[in-house]
Amino acid sequence: MASLTGFITLVAFVLPSIAQSGSNILAFVDPLIGTVNGGHVFPGATLPFGMAKAVADVNGEDQGGFASDGSNITGFSHMHDSGTGGSPSLGNFPIFPQAGCAADDINNCVFPKATRATPRVNGSVQASPGYFTVELATNIKVEMTVTNHTALYRFTFPQKPVELNATLSPLILADLSDLPNSRINGSISVDNSTGRITGNGTFSPSFGIGSYTLHFCADFNGAVIRDTGVFMNNRAGNEPKNLSVVQDGVDVSPEILPAGAWTRFQAPNNTSNEMLARVGVSFISVEKACSNAVSEIPTFDFESVHAAAVQAWTDKLGVIEVTPGSGVSSTLQTVFFSGLYRTSISPQDYTGENPLWNSTEPYYDSFYCIWDSFRSIHSLITIVDPISQVRMMRSLIDIYRHEGWLPDCRMSLCKGFTQGGSNADVLLADTYLKINTISDGINWTTAYEAVRADAEDEPQNWSVQGRGGLTSWKNLHYIPTDDYDPYGVGPFTRSISRTVEYAYDDFCIAELAQALGNMADAEKYYERSQNWRNIFRADQNSSINGTATGFAGFLQPRYLNGTWGFQDPIFCSPLLNFTSCYLNPDGHETYEGSAWLYTFFVPQDMATLIATLGGPTAFVNRLDYFHTSGLLYIGDEQGFLPVYQYHYAGRPAKSAERAHYYIPSQFNDTTVGIPGNDDSGAMGSFVALAMLGLFPSPGQDVYLITPPFFEEWSITNKLTGKVATVRNVNFDAEYSNIYIQSATLNGLAYSKNWITHAFFLDGGVLELTLGRNESTWGTRGEDLPPSLSTNGRPMGYYKW
Ligand SMILES: *[C@@H]1O[C@H](CO)[C@@H](O)[C@H](O)[C@H]1NC(C)=O
Ligand SMILES: *[C@@H]1O[C@H](CO)[C@@H](O)[C@H](O)[C@H]1NC(C)=O
Ligand SMILES: *[C@@H]1O[C@H](CO)[C@@H](O)[C@H](O)[C@H]1NC(C)=O
Ligand SMILES: *[C@@H]1O[C@H](CO)[C@@H](O)[C@H](O)[C@H]1NC(C)=O
Ligand SMILES: *[C@@H]1O[C@H](CO)[C@@H](O)[C@H](O)[C@H]1NC(C)=O
Ligand SMILES: *[C@@H]1O[C@H](CO)[C@@H](O)[C@H](O)[C@H]1NC(C)=O
Ligand SMILES: *[C@@H]1O[C@H](CO)[C@@H](O)[C@H](O)[C@H]1NC(C)=O
Ligand SMILES: *[C@@H]1O[C@H](CO)[C@@H](O)[C@H](O)[C@H]1NC(C)=O
Ligand SMILES: *[C@@H]1O[C@H](CO)[C@@H](O)[C@H](O)[C@H]1NC(C)=O
Ligand SMILES: *[C@@H]1O[C@H](CO)[C@@H](O)[C@H](O)[C@H]1NC(C)=O
Ligand SMILES: *[C@@H]1O[C@H](CO)[C@@H](O)[C@H](O)[C@H]1NC(C)=O
Ligand SMILES: *[C@@H]1O[C@H](CO)[C@@H](O)[C@H](O)[C@H]1NC(C)=O
Numbered sequence: 001m002a003s004l005t006g007f008i009t010l011v012a013f014v015l016p017s018i019a020q021s022g023s024n025i026l027a028f029v030d031p032l033i034g035t036v037n038g039g040h041v042f043p044g045a046t047l048p049f050g051m052a053k054a055v056a057d058v059n060g061e062d063q064g065g066f067a068s069d070g071s072n073i074t075g076f077s078h079m080h081d082s083g084t085g086g087s088p089s090l091g092n093f094p095i096f097p098q099a100g101c102a103a104d105d106i107n108n109c110v111f112p113k114a115t116r117a118t119p120r121v122n123g124s125v126q127a128s129p130g131y132f133t134v135e136l137a138t139n140i141k142v143e144m145t146v147t148n149h150t151a152l153y154r155f156t157f158p159q160k161p162v163e164l165n166a167t168l169s170p171l172i173l174a175d176l177s178d179l180p181n182s183r184i185n186g187s188i189s190v191d192n193s194t195g196r197i198t199g200n201g202t203f204s205p206s207f208g209i210g211s212y213t214l215h216f217c218a219d220f221n222g223a224v225i226r227d228t229g230v231f232m233n234n235r236a237g238n239e240p241k242n243l244s245v246v247q248d249g250v251d252v253s254p255e256i257l258p259a260g261a262w263t264r265f266q267a268p269n270n271t272s273n274e275m276l277a278r279v280g281v282s283f284i285s286v287e288k289a290c291s292n293a294v295s296e297i298p299t300f301d302f303e304s305v306h307a308a309a310v311q312a313w314t315d316k317l318g319v320i321e322v323t324p325g326s327g328v329s330s331t332l333q334t335v336f337f338s339g340l341y342r343t344s345i346s347p348q349d350y351t352g353e354n355p356l357w358n359s360t361e362p363y364y365d366s367f368y369c370i371w372d373s374f375r376s377i378h379s380l381i382t383i384v385d386p387i388s389q390v391r392m393m394r395s396l397i398d399i400y401r402h403e404g405w406l407p408d409c410r411m412s413l414c415k416g417f418t419q420g421g422s423n424a425d426v427l428l429a430d431t432y433l434k435i436n437t438i439s440d441g442i443n444w445t446t447a448y449e450a451v452r453a454d455a456e457d458e459p460q461n462w463s464v465q466g467r468g469g470l471t472s473w474k475n476l477h478y479i480p481t482d483d484y485d486p487y488g489v490g491p492f493t494r495s496i497s498r499t500v501e502y503a504y505d506d507f508c509i510a511e512l513a514q515a516l517g518n519m520a521d522a523e524k525y526y527e528r529s530q531n532w533r534n535i536f537r538a539d540q541n542s543s544i545n546g547t548a549t550g551f552a553g554f555l556q557p558r559y560l561n562g563t564w565g566f567q568d569p570i571f572c573s574p575l576l577n578f579t580s581c582y583l584n585p586d587g588h589e590t591y592e593g594s595a596w597l598y599t600f601f602v603p604q605d606m607a608t609l610i611a612t613l614g615g616p617t618a619f620v621n622r623l624d625y626f627h628t629s630g631l632l633y634i635g636d637e638q639g640f641l642p643v644y645q646y647h648y649a650g651r652p653a654k655s656a657e658r659a660h661y662y663i664p665s666q667f668n669d670t671t672v673g674i675p676g677n678d679d680s681g682a683m684g685s686f687v688a689l690a691m692l693g694l695f696p697s698p699g700q701d702v703y704l705i706t707p708p709f710f711e712e713w714s715i716t717n718k719l720t721g722k723v724a725t726v727r728n729v730n731f732d733a734e735y736s737n738i739y740i741q742s743a744t745l746n747g748l749a750y751s752k753n754w755i756t757h758a759f760f761l762d763g764g765v766l767e768l769t770l771g772r773n774e775s776t777w778g779t780r781g782e783d784l785p786p787s788l789s790t791n792g793r794p795m796g797y798y799k800w
Pocket of ligand 2: 049147
């Protein structure tokens, strides 16, 4: 750029603060956020949506492999899921380095996971996009980076490991295990001339049914091979060169029999004592695992593999440019970009690696779970990476094509457990409404067939697909507690939360039906989307420890015969038996939340909900009470939308206040910086969307407007190339001015408190003028987001 122009540009725009874009952004990504206290974030090396995910595995909080909890390191493995609750996922075939065996006796090396676990050197962990490193207490430094299907590790050994009383002679083992110790069977072999270790194993998924088989191929570089062998339990030998294990019935999970193979080397012949290990993975075969490894990393060049990973992340996140605004802390920028980063870890692209069926469609896995991800993850992916969103939706449809059902949760090629409704319906409707006009490749006829199956046909096992209770749903128009349902099996719990989710899913199906011109279906499903009303009990009070909250009218369980059951509206909130509503036979009428929480879940018709709860003032009071009484836990995804539901009562200013109440108090850049499981990036995408100031009502073409946490941002749409910019005027880094006084869209006054996805497709500038006090902007009836029951819906929505 010519120097004079450049200088003027700098003076005019960059003085207040420097725009973060391109490779700058990666400096604001901290993968270690949420790696302790239940975040379960995977902090290791991965490409965007990549299959290979390498990290150090620990024996502490190991759902994501590693945790910043000071626990010991048991190995380094190549595939993980991020942020999940429950048991850990994947972590198959960990490798583990030792500088040598004491007194040079192979039997003095340690083989079982339990005994080889080694402390980390405090302060040695570093993580950045595409890279992770930690030093073991044995003074072995381990670094890792990845390609799509291959992990590359670099070990730096100490010159002379004093504790061994032996010269450096590294041994690297590969273990036939996984993080949850779920191995059903496995085989491993080592090639004595090359040192290559290959193997396979059949394991159980972490939150689903069935099993999966995975293959790996490990090659080493940097030192001359000395000898090879296998190990079983705590003993190792040079012969044989392969072994197979099955479950013996005694040593079953979590105590499976240690077994694996190893290769021992002479001291590395480079002065830095470095060795490399390259591990390819495949769901198809050992041969494919090896060819993935050889083709993706032909030369063991750690720096170039790392550089390619950095480039992939720069390209992925670089669609956003942020001008933080003078005085905005780098902490907030880190919270934002790290949230964005975590939204691009899962689901994993296993295209070409699906052994279950042959197809030319993409195959993504680890939709873990859609119950979590429909609420913010896919909305953010649709904004920043619509190409991946379309591929993911094609993959969901292809799963329907080959397995007969859309998943609500899926991991490791297996069907995962459904937590409520059939929420893939929401994702498909959302994608159609937002990007159908410019995306191709999605067969909407098949998509509609798939969502209609969810609404009409009860599967035999509705704990892993579709919905249960459909006969009651169609005839009684609610899911009864203690239902009579001889048509399928599944947990007969969650009658309240299933009712509201089924209602919303039906709304989304109606939108799709209408868009596709099927008006009869649209009418039918819009009608069914009102079924939440049938479990609303107007005279139900709520008190906390005997003190009345002053609010009446809550969703309540209802029997088949129409009489009411009872569940204390605060039950399963943080104030009462918080952990009593999980997915088990003793679960209650709500899932991971209270009736207080679920009473707010009517995103399809907030106008009717607000009227039902006594009008806008009463509704706002109730929402305030919900946020300030301790009843709401923002660490579970159902808590997201209530932050913004003030918009529907004409009080968008209060949504902005709430967002600032939770950020940064609950979302920050520390290792404990997220309030609950990240669930594949749910917390990350929530905080990123909240800071962008455009929060979606997923399943509808609606973004609720609040002021961004930065002075300005721009997003380039990958499908259209157009740039959408949101700019705050009167922005201050103390966030005193968080109230929109007026707005313009492309220079014209804009008074609606919401906007559609056309903003991202067509580009444009939304300018928000801020002030210190709540104004009348966005408060009038005609400014409010659409509701099923109100007039003036965009796009000719069905009108009651
Ligand atoms: C970690 O290893 C150290 C040293 O071997 C041991 O003292 C400690 O108990 C181990 N901690 C865990 C959680 O395994
Ligand atoms: C990795 O996979 C993605 C698709 O998920 C693809 O776009 C990208 O090009 C692949 N990277 C390499 C280096 O092949
Ligand atoms: C170290 O090994 C040498 C020979 O292998 C042996 O003579 C010596 O006693 C050992 N020292 C210790 C401290 O074990
Ligand atoms: C394995 O390789 C080592 C080192 O090359 C050699 O000494 C040994 O004889 C080999 N063993 C077998 C069984 O081939
Ligand atoms: C695993 O490897 C063993 C040994 O090569 C082989 O016999 C077995 O068929 C493989 N299993 C699978 C599922 O590929
Ligand atoms: C170091 O060892 C490798 C084998 O791992 C060999 O290919 C290379 O030639 C050796 N380099 C030197 C300088 O000896
Ligand atoms: C996919 O096609 C390959 C090559 O034709 C075949 O070997 C394989 O069995 C097929 N897989 C399935 C699941 O149909
Ligand atoms: C879409 O899928 C339907 C079956 O659901 C099929 O009949 C139709 O040919 C497909 N359309 C395209 C363009 O592939
Ligand atoms: C309705 O069913 C419930 C549960 O079976 C029962 O307790 C209640 O007495 C019934 N009510 C009427 C009016 O039959
Ligand atoms: C309810 O009362 C018990 C016993 O006094 C107390 O421990 C608890 O904290 C109270 N809970 C709330 C939400 O006030
Ligand atoms: C609620 O929690 C209390 C105390 O932890 C426990 O005793 C009680 O059984 C729980 N009730 C239900 C219905 O889960
Ligand atoms: C960071 O967030 C966590 C999780 O929500 C919270 O417990 C902690 O208090 C926050 N820390 C700060 C310094 O705000």
